[in-house]
Amino acid sequence: MSVHFVGGGPGAADLLTVRATRLLAAADVVLYPGTYLDPAVLEHCGPKARLVDTQHLDLDQITAELVAAARAGEQVVRLTSGDPSLYSALHEQTRRLDAAGVGWQVTPGVPAYAAAAALVGRELTVPEVAQSVVLTRTRARSTSMGAGESLTAFAATGATLVLHLAITRVRELMAELADVVGADCPVVVVHRASQPEELVLRGSVGSIADLVEDAGLRQAALILVGRALADDAAAGESFLYSPARHRA
Known part of the structure; x- marks a missing residue:
């Protein structure tokens, strides 16, 4: 079980890293910040991926989505705007995943x-x-x-x-x-x-x-x-x- 936190870059679909595009293409579930992300970024997702806009969800609701998908054996990507190292609530989310016994990894993005x-x-x-x-x-x-x-x-x-x-x-x-x-x-x-x-x-x-x-x-x-x-x-x-x- 693992959740991938992926930097979605500043918005342009061609400013994601190669690793990020591969993770999105393979993901079964993608949670993304609809307020800040250009919808074109989501074109890297596979046609069957379930897309969840997090702009109206609180942190516990987001975590519940991540944990449920990971425990179901699905490939999960949590997209952040820019790079996860800045103002992404990475610490809060990974702390909750640790408590739930769900692994996670981070892929940087263009800040x-x-x-x-x-x-x-x-x-x-x-x-x-x-x-x-x-x-x-x-x-x-x-x-x-x-x-x-x-x-x-x-x-x-x-x-x-x-x-x-x-x-x-x-x-x-x-x-x-x-x-x-x-x-x-x-x-x-x-x-x-x-x-x-x-x-x-x-x-x-x-x-x-x-x-x-x-x-x-x-x-x-x-x-x-x-x-x-x-x-x-x-x-x-x-x-x-x-x-x-x-x-x-």
Whole structure:
């Protein structure tokens, strides 16, 4: 008995890994997040697969589906959006599967932030500008944040920020960041990267909230903040590729 947690990537059907497509093709049961996943991804499933949209199910109901299918000897895939290592409730689900005596494995996927960066053609770690990336979210009607995980503390490091699950609070969050990174700091918002409805908004800490509200974005969008996103970033060059570096 085994459940496969599979990263469904950012949405495009051709951005799944080869392993992911093979698992989907062989699956008898596939649970998927209908809110975030492009339906085209499900075209990798076999014609007889039973498809379960989890957007209206709670964690215990999802687990019950996984356990029942695994105990029936069926091949089970639990699709996640992006990569299972980020905001996928992997820990909660696998803990329940362990308690039920059901095995599980994880197949990574292309994370949404990587697809967003690719779409806008930006490296998030630019020499002498930013060498770190912070993947985080904010708290509204969601799980509490850990002690010390404040947005302004992360911003003060100069790292490129990638904010998940935060689009409905963009104005409030930009107001928090303005005093730390400056109102002119570049911001890019990417809605449904790689999917047919994809949308890119480019602005600054001071202007992006108006753009988001005008576009009516309420979900499935990432907010990227940082000087590395600037078109004219005064970047240095990587020592890794420098002609001055000794190569044995």
